[in-house]
Each structure stands twice: as structure tokens, then as C-alpha cells.
Amino acid sequence: MSAASAVPSPAAPPPPPGTFEILARDATTGARAGRLWTAHGVVETPVFMPVGTQATVKSLAPWELEAMDCRIILANTYHLALRPGAEAVAAMGGLHAFESWNRAILTDSGGFQVFSLSDLRKISDEGVRFRSHLDGTELFMGPRESMKVQRLLASDIAMAFDECPPCPCGKDVAEKAVARTIAWAEICAGEPRAEGQLRFGIVQGGVHADLRRACAEAVCAMEGFDGFAIGGVSVGEPEELILPGVEMAAPFLPEDRPRYLMGVGQFWQMSESVARGVDMFDCVMPTRLSRHGSVFTREGRYNLKNAANRLSDRPLEEGCACPACQRFTRAYVRHLVQAREILGVRLVTTHNIFRYLETMKEMRQSILDGTFGAFRARIAAAYGPGATTNLLR
Amino acid sequence: MSAASAVPSPAAPPPPPGTFEILARDATTGARAGRLWTAHGVVETPVFMPVGTQATVKSLAPWELEAMDCRIILANTYHLALRPGAEAVAAMGGLHAFESWNRAILTDSGGFQVFSLSDLRKISDEGVRFRSHLDGTELFMGPRESMKVQRLLASDIAMAFDECPPCPCGKDVAEKAVARTIAWAEICAGEPRAEGQLRFGIVQGGVHADLRRACAEAVCAMEGFDGFAIGGVSVGEPEELILPGVEMAAPFLPEDRPRYLMGVGQFWQMSESVARGVDMFDCVMPTRLSRHGSVFTREGRYNLKNAANRLSDRPLEEGCACPACQRFTRAYVRHLVQAREILGVRLVTTHNIFRYLETMKEMRQSILDGTFGAFRARIAAAYGPGATTNLLR
Numbered sequence: 001m002s003a004a005s006a007v008p009s010p011a012a013p014p015p016p017p018g019t020f021e022i023l024a025r026d027a028t029t030g031a032r033a034g035r036l037w038t039a040h041g042v043v044e045t046p047v048f049m050p051v052g053t054q055a056t057v058k059s060l061a062p063w064e065l066e067a068m069d070c071r072i073i074l075a076n077t078y079h080l081a082l083r084p085g086a087e088a089v090a091a092m093g094g095l096h097a098f099e100s101w102n103r104a105i106l107t108d109s110g111g112f113q114v115f116s117l118s119d120l121r122k123i124s125d126e127g128v129r130f131r132s133h134l135d136g137t138e139l140f141m142g143p144r145e146s147m148k149v150q151r152l153l154a155s156d157i158a159m160a161f162d163e164c165p166p167c168p169c170g171k172d173v174a175e176k177a178v179a180r181t182i183a184w185a186e187i188c189a190g191e192p193r194a195e196g197q198l199r200f201g202i203v204q205g206g207v208h209a210d211l212r213r214a215c216a217e218a219v220c221a222m223e224g225f226d227g228f229a230i231g232g233v234s235v236g237e238p239e240e241l242i243l244p245g246v247e248m249a250a251p252f253l254p255e256d257r258p259r260y261l262m263g264v265g266q267f268w269q270m271s272e273s274v275a276r277g278v279d280m281f282d283c284v285m286p287t288r289l290s291r292h293g294s295v296f297t298r299e300g301r302y303n304l305k306n307a308a309n310r311l312s313d314r315p316l317e318e319g320c321a322c323p324a325c326q327r328f329t330r331a332y333v334r335h336l337v338q339a340r341e342i343l344g345v346r347l348v349t350t351h352n353i354f355r356y357l358e359t360m361k362e363m364r365q366s367i368l369d370g371t372f373g374a375f376r377a378r379i380a381a382a383y384g385p386g387a388t389t390n391l392l393r
Numbered sequence: 394m395s396a397a398s399a400v401p402s403p404a405a406p407p408p409p410p411g412t413f414e415i416l417a418r419d420a421t422t423g424a425r426a427g428r429l430w431t432a433h434g435v436v437e438t439p440v441f442m443p444v445g446t447q448a449t450v451k452s453l454a455p456w457e458l459e460a461m462d463c464r465i466i467l468a469n470t471y472h473l474a475l476r477p478g479a480e481a482v483a484a485m486g487g488l489h490a491f492e493s494w495n496r497a498i499l500t501d502s503g504g505f506q507v508f509s510l511s512d513l514r515k516i517s518d519e520g521v522r523f524r525s526h527l528d529g530t531e532l533f534m535g536p537r538e539s540m541k542v543q544r545l546l547a548s549d550i551a552m553a554f555d556e557c558p559p560c561p562c563g564k565d566v567a568e569k570a571v572a573r574t575i576a577w578a579e580i581c582a583g584e585p586r587a588e589g590q591l592r593f594g595i596v597q598g599g600v601h602a603d604l605r606r607a608c609a610e611a612v613c614a615m616e617g618f619d620g621f622a623i624g625g626v627s628v629g630e631p632e633e634l635i636l637p638g639v640e641m642a643a644p645f646l647p648e649d650r651p652r653y654l655m656g657v658g659q660f661w662q663m664s665e666s667v668a669r670g671v672d673m674f675d676c677v678m679p680t681r682l683s684r685h686g687s688v689f690t691r692e693g694r695y696n697l698k699n700a701a702n703r704l705s706d707r708p709l710e711e712g713c714a715c716p717a718c719q720r721f722t723r724a725y726v727r728h729l730v731q732a733r734e735i736l737g738v739r740l741v742t743t744h745n746i747f748r749y750l751e752t753m754k755e756m757r758q759s760i761l762d763g764t765f766g767a768f769r770a771r772i773a774a775a776y777g778p779g780a781t782t783n784l785l786r
Contacts, residue, residue, distance in 0.1 A: 060736070313485065
């Protein structure tokens with residue numbers, strides 16, 4: 001009986017949402033391969049979550065993401081609260097029904113956008129009064145409002161509402177933001193949730209190790225969080241401060257819970273963060289850069305607009321199994337990008353998201369196989385500091 | 394043997410390109426159902442050809458058009474000659490290989506765009522010297538140049554280079570344009586073609602019955618054309634002059650050759666033109682209006698942006714089998730259009746092109762079934778003069 005019970009029968013119900021299993025750990029780094037169960041399926045970690053700000057991963061249809069085995073996408077609370085409005089999404093059956101996506105969705109808290117996109121009016125201990133960047137409407141969002149919006153959206157993972165100051169900022173500003181983030185986390189943790197919805201706490205603290213640790217310890221001590229995020233790490237600081245930010249926070253997050261590094265998504269940053277114990281990532285980079293003709297490959301990134309690609313009959317990436325590479329030449333996709341045709345954006349985005357998801361699968365498999373060190377070295381060579389192809393640096 | 398030979402064996406080669414079979418004629422109108430064989434498959438007529446100006450039907454991938462059973466698309470010679478250039482397309486194996494479309498392609502002559510889009514420099518009996526609307530480069534296009542570009546593109550159907558004056562214009566201008574169109578047609582008819590490429594002559598003459606007839610008789614008397622087009626009928630004239638333009642030309646085009654009405658593509662205009670003997674159509678309307686949220690249905694056209702659709706859980710059109718209607722609500726697609734998301738354009742375009750192709754299939758089937766009269770009446774009710782849903786009028 002014991003051998004049989006170790007293998008779940010096909011009819012066994014899935015583990016409850018929030019179950020996080022660590023299947024393998026790298027011997028020499030903090031990297032781990034796991035899986036996180038949600039109300040809309042299982043997410044294999046480490047994972048990259050494509051960003052679907054306005055309830056769509058820009059230019060892609062959901063069946064295209066499904067065909068790539070994408071298991072989780074992100075949506076932005078701030079944008080959806082403004083348009084079409086959380087109540088409208090709820091009236092349409094929640095975000096999954098609205099955008100016809102039956103897999104996992106993580107919503108951010110809206111905090112980052114309130115601070116970065118809106119015409120900021122006034123921040124208080126209750127939240128933020130701001131003007132919509134769309135039409136100037138005056139609105140208010142605090143921890144209760146954010147949790148309510150995310151409850152109406154009915155995402156699988158809701159994020160606590162935090163204060164995310166830009167970098168650089170004085171230590172007094174960072175200190176104040178940490179205090180508010182902790183107080184707001186406490187409120188968020190006590191708010192009702194949508195059915196099966198998980199909730200993640202967020203650690204702020206900027207570039208200050210003592211603030212990061214204090215914030216992590218305070219938030220992780222609260223009841224009611226299923227995972228924890230490192231926030232305020234891709235908010236204008238120089239590249240050199242990103243990994244230190246991870247190092248200041250990750251060691252103080254519980255081992256048995258998923259760790260999510262918000263807004264970070266360069267390949268090298270991700271492999272290095274995974275080595276430091278991070279499991280989840282999101283970033284607009286692969287979708288945003290697609291619109292400018294940037295193509296990610298195993299060997300590095302290149303600009304499709306380069307004249308060298310004008311008559312190239314090669315696919316975007318040799319040996320790639322994505323739908324764009326299976327059918328089109330660089331010459332054609334370059335023409336579409338130059339002519340600003342929608343199909344150009346679609347094809348480059350298709351390839352880039354495919355490459356991102358494949359890279360994360362390879363990363364995960366390397367942890368399972370005990371070859372993460374070699375994987376990490378390959379990514380560093382193609383995308384790390386000094387890699388000539390890493391045009392973004 | 395005679396019974397067996399009437400049914401071609403599966404291994405029989407297709408008829409040579411240019412073969413045009415008329416399978417049925419309507420008893421009381423000039424409508425006919427046929428099929429036109431090209432080097433890239435058979436086209437069932439009456440047919441609507443989606444416009445793929447820059448070697449892409451805007452926002453759609455070729456597999457999406459294939460899935461809709463689209464058999465022929467159009468590409469614009471002027472745009473492709475400017476970017477990426479006819480030689481570049483030829484170097485990539487011709488337009489079919491370039492855009493990965495293995496079905497039929499019709500290219501226009503470039504004449505219409507040279508006259509309407511470019512910074513016009515000088516028109517002579519040899520052709521037109523003009524400046525590119527992209528970068529101001531001075532270029533020349535006449536009948537020989539147009540046929541050469543279309544030969545390099547290697548389309549299935551090339552159009553003769555014509556002079557297409559705007560409407561209104563004086564009769565002297567129309568007369569001069571007809572003279573040039575005839576002279577240029579003579580040159581085009583003598584130019585070499587790509588392998589298997591068909592060539593259509595064009596009838597001009599504006600709103601003048603005598604000029605239309607003279608032009609038709611002259612062009613149709615020439616050797617070397619596989620079909621004939623009515624041009625200069627959607628170039629600024631009031632709606633009431635479109636069908637008269639067809640009536641002035643169609644009777645003088647040979648019965649046994651396909652007839653193509655260029656640039657006309659409202660449903661009612663098409664059914665009325667089919668009643669007058671036309672077989673082929675193209676129009677940017679279904680792709681262009683998609684970008685503004687206009688949805689074509691069996692019952693008429695509506696604007697998705699209307700507030701009434703904000704919380705609608707209906708598909709774009711009830712009972713529609715297109716991929717957009719199979720999966721998404723009006724509320725969601727409307728949100729995407731409002732938020733200017735690419736997926737919104739994709740989904741509305743998908744539906745509209747699907748509706749166009751289905752409508753043409755229904756029109757063709759009604760001719761085969763002897764029920765074209767009822768079909769024509771239904772289209773007139775939904776889209777004809779006085780139809781409240783025909784927002785374009």
C-alpha cells in the first residue's frame with residue numbers, strides 16, 4: 001500500500017492552492033526546482049510570467065500561450081481598475097473568464113503603477129490619492145482597495161499593497177516606505193480573498209540591508225501569506241544593485257514558500273537570482289523589446305532591423321521550434337517590423353516569449369539534473385556582464 | 394470510358410493557370426459561379442480578396458487565413474516596390490516564399506497608388522515620375538516597370554499598368570487617361586511574365602459610358618490578357634455612380650473570362666455587381682474598419698465601441714464559427730479595442746475577414762442553388778441603401 005500511495009492515482013484531486021513542493025535543490029547554490037499549485041493548475045518553478053497588463057499579453061492570443069505551455073501570466077491591477085474597471089471584470093465572471101485564460105494569473109497590487117504612472121496627488125498612511133493617467137479622474141487606492149480590486153478580478157495570486165519608492169531615494173524615505181509597507185501588509189493579510197486565491201507579501205527596503213531584513217522579518221512573521229516577493233528592485237537603480245537587493249532579502253524569506261522577484265527578467269539576472277533562491281519572475285522586456293525588433297536567442301540578443309538581416313533566409317533563431325521560426329525568414333519578419341505591420345510584432349513576440357519559457361524550462365531541468373552550474377555559466381556567457389550581445393547593458 | 398473520363402482521377406494534373414470555368418449562371422441576372430485556376434490553386438468565384446498591401450493581410454498570420462479557406466489575397470506593387478523592393482522579394486524566392494503563402498496572390502499595377510499616394514512629379518506617355526511617400530526618393534514607373542516588378546514578385550495574377558484619374562475629373566482628363574490606359578495595356582500585354590503568371594487588362598473611362606465602352610473594346614481585343622478589370626470605380630465618386638460604372642463596362646467584357654471590380658467591397662455593392670456579371674473583388678474595408686472596432690454581421694454592421702457592448706457576454710456575432718466568436722465576449726474585445734491592444738485588432742479582423750469569406754461562399758452557393766435572388770434581397774436589407782445598420786453610407 002505504501003508504494004501505491006506514493007503515486008497519486010489519475011483521479012486524485014490536485015493538492016490545495018498554495019501547496020508548494022520543492023523537488024530538487026542545487027548542491028552548491030540556493031537554486032531549487034519546485035511546483036506551486038493554484039486554483040488554475042500547477043506552475044513549475046523557476047518560472048517566468050509573461051506580463052498581460054491590460055488582460056492580454058501584448059499581441060498574443062491565449063491559444064498561442066497555451067501552445068507554448070505557458071502556465072501563469074501576470075495582469076496589472078492599476079490598469080484594470082482604471083479600464084475596464086474591477087466591477088466590470090467581476091460582472092464578466094472574473095479575469096479568467098474575461099480574458100479566456102483558464103490557467104493561473106497573478107495580479108500585482110497596483111502600488112508600483114500608482115507611484116510611477118499616475119499624476120500623484122497625496123500619499124498618507126491610508127493609501128494614495130491620485131489621478132488616472134487615462135482621463136485625470138481622481139481615485140484612491142490603499143491596502144483595502146487593492147485587495148478588493150484583486151478579489152473582484154479573482155486572480156490566483158494577489159499581491160499585498162506596498163509603497164515602492166524609486167531609486168535613488170534617501171534612507172529616510174526608504175525607512176518610511178518600509179514602515180508603511182509593513183503596516184499595509186498587516187491590513188492586506190486580514191482582508192477577505194477570492195475563492196482559492198493566494199496572497200503574497202512584499203519586502204521593500206531599497207538598497208539598505210538593515211531595512212530589507214527588518215521588512216522581511218516583519219512581513220514573513222504575519223499569518224496569511226502563501227509566498228513572498230522582493231519588491232523595489234527594478235525601479236531605476238544601476239544594474240549592480242539588483243543582485244545585492246536580492247541577497248539582502250532572500251535569506252530572510254521562508255525556505256518552504258515561493259519567492260518572487262518583481263519586475264526583473266533579464267536572463268542573466270534571473271539565473272543569478274535563482275542561484276540566490278528566487279523562484280518566480282516577471283518583466284515586460286520580452287514583449288516590449290519585441291516591438292522594437294529585438295530577438296532573444298540561446299546565444300544572445302540581436303536587433304532584427306540590422307541591415308545584415310535584410311536578405312537573410314534564416315529563421316529568427318536556428319533550431320527554434322516556435323511558430324515564427326517554423327515558417328518565416330528573418331528577411332520577412334524584418335520587413336514587417338520595418339513596415340510597422342502588426343504581424344511583425346506578433347512574430348517577434350511569439351519567438352521571444354517562447355525563448356523565455358524554454359529558457360526557464362531548461363533552467364528548471366538543469367536543477368533537476370544537477371547541471372545548474374553549467375546552465376548558469378552558459379547564460380552568463382550569452383547575457384552576463386561583458387557579453388557583447390547583451391545590448392541592453 | 395466516356396463516363397470514367399468525365400470524372401478526373403485524383404492524380405490528374407490541375408487545369409493550366411488561367412482556366413476559367415463557369416459552373417452556374419443565375420436565371421434572371423448576370424451572376425455566375427465559377428472557378429479560376431492559378432499556379433497556386435483554384436479560386437472559387439465570386440470571390441473577395443483580402444488586401445495584404447505590404448505582404449501581410451493586416452494583423453493576420455497566413456495560417457489564420459488558410460484556416461478560413463481563403464484562396465487568394467492581394468498585394469500592392471507600389472508598396473512592395475518601395476519596401477522591401479522587388480529585387481529583395483525576388484531574392485527571397487518571390488512573394489509566395491517571402492510571405493509564406495502558398496495560395497494565389499494578385500498584385501495590382503501600382504498605378505492607383507502612384508497617382509494617389511506619392512508626391513506626383515510628372516506624368517508622360519511613358520509613365521509617371523514620382524517621389525516615394527516613404528522617403529522622397531525620386532522614382533519612375535510605367536507599364537514596363539510595373540510588369541517587371543510584378544514579374545519579380547511572381548504573383549499569380551498581374552494587373553496592367555493604367556492611368557486612374559480621381560473622380561470628379563473633366564471628360565478631357567478621362568479621355569486622355571483612357572488613351573494612355575489603352576496604349577499602356579498594349580505594352581503590358583507584350584511584356585514577359587513570371588512562370589504561370591496570369592495578366593488582367595483594366596478598363597478605365599470614369600463616369601462616361603462612351604469612354605468605358607471604347608476602352609473595354611480596345612483592351613479586350615488585345616492578345617495576352619486572361620481576365621479583365623473595371624478600374625477607376627471607387628476613387629471618390631458618390632455611391633450612386635459605382636454601379637453605373639459597372640454597367641457601362643461589364644457588358645463589353647468577354648463572357649468567358651473573369652471580371653474583377655477593383656477596390657469595391659461593400660457587401661451590397663458586391664452582390665449588385667455580381668448581379669451585373671462581376672466575379673472578383675478586393676477592398677481594404679474589412680481590415681481597415683476592424684482597427685476602429687466596426688463589426689460586420691449577417692444582419693448589418695455595428696460599432697463595438699458602443700457602450701451597449703461594455704458588459705455584453707455575447708460573441709461578436711451570434712452563431713459565428715470564427716475563432717474570435719468561439720472564445721471571446723464583446724465585452725472583452727471591446728475592452729481590447731478601447732485599450733488599443735493588438736489582440737483587439739486581431740480578433741475583430743479575424744471575425745470580419747471570416748464574415749466576408751463566408752458571405753462570398755453563401756453568395757456563390759446561392760448561384761449554384763438558384764437562390765441568388767433571395768440572397769441578394771437579404772444583403773440589400775442588411776447593407777443596401779436605407780439599411781440603418783450600414784453606417785458607412
